[in-house]
Amino acid sequence: MPPSISAPLPPGPKGIWFLGNALEQLRDPLGIFARGCERYGDIVHYGMGPGGTIILLNHPDYVKHVLVNNPQNYVKPFQGGKLLGNGLFSSQGDFWKRQRRMMQPAFHRARLAPMVEKAVEGTRSMLTRLEAQARSAKPFDVEQEMTWVLRSIVSQSVFSLDITELSPTVRDAFEFVMAFGRRKISIWTVLPLPRPGRRRYKKSIEILENAVYELVRQRMRTPGEHQDQLSAMVAARDTQGEPMTDKQLRDEAMTLLVAGHEATVSAMTWVWYLLDRHPEVQRKVREELATVLGDAPPTAQTLPQLQYTSQVFAEALRLYPPAWVMGRLAKEEDQIGGYTIPAKCTVVFSQYVMHRHPTYWEDPERFDPERFAPERKGSQPRYAYFPFGGGQRLCIGDSLAELHALVVMATVLQRYRLELEPGFRVEPEAGVTLRPANGLRVIAHPDPLAVTTRRVAGV
């Protein structure tokens, strides 16, 4: 769209002298956007003082404009840093395009069967831990449990082993790197001061990186030994017939390890919360699992039959989207909805706001997996629901995330019922992903029905 001199800036709150709305954004990142949408409508302008300008888009067509119609003008506003390097999540331009093409085979549908097997393999240590939890009947943090199990599953998918089991040093390094990256947005992220723990963070990345390099080099020596994502990446060639360098393989493997579990942990934590609050939904999921799987672990044939369970996952992603906001930097001035988008300003759109927008969702606060029943497909505009982003940079792991979530849900619910600790308060907190502020404390009860079925089946 050609820029027009006469188009005004979108409306928005003034904020306070010098800092604009920056403090409010730090204090209440979810609330500031929800209120902006309510008060100002489809497009909102926020001055952020020295932090520049943010423009929030609350209309599906505007989101589509940035992600699909004019993506060449809107680039990712950050770099991958020491951890992710130049991997798929952070790279840009032609290099990103080359990498996206080369990474696609690692996510190909043909790999579905081995991916389900690897996910089931990754749940084994969780079952041992849950058994102990159920025996003790004491509350535990299921967010922590989801972190362990999904880290193991993703690591199995990429390397055919659990990287955290290589050594306690690697496990602790991975733990620290993730915890450091997930720290709440605070004064340390805003001011150009060295953050406490920075040195340990760098050291931990080095430890993790050495382990990844070792696995990459082993695989380059013996390609084709495993049916995992690293093998697909080692075998990939660009249009000139060139493979990825070991540095690029390191960056991509690290990206999959990090991006591949962080958001799914958030989604699964909310799934357990919602299932506890909605026993009738939980009952339907159990019925489906009993009919389709019985006692058996999911397979590539049975997993796609878990229709209702996948609707529950989709609806959890609607109400509690792990990626609750996305941003792009406008390279050139543009126009959206009759307003000017100045060059160099940050354009954001929030899944948390759009997924609860009353114009597009009936009774938006209600948890209702029937919204995603096949016969209701297409009831909303495409960009009223975008938990995995969209356009050319749509999450490459969207199907794999669902596969992992369904395997974890099935494995737990075939044996246990997770009950929220009585009196435990759940409050969403918007950090890197949307998480409950204090984790999610639950008690595991053996599911009496599942126990009986196993006894009858002699398992």
Ligand code: HEM
């Ligand atoms: C529920 C789970 C997940 C959610 C909600 C999620 C969400 C997202 C979103 C919103 C984006 C787009 C970011 C942007 O354009 O600014 C994205 C990109 C990406 N995701 Fe996911 N993701 C999930 C799981 C996964 C998994 C399992 C993997 C890999 C194993 C993965 C790997 C990636 C990568 C590599 C990108 C960058 C793609 C590109 O730019 O070409 N994600 N994800």
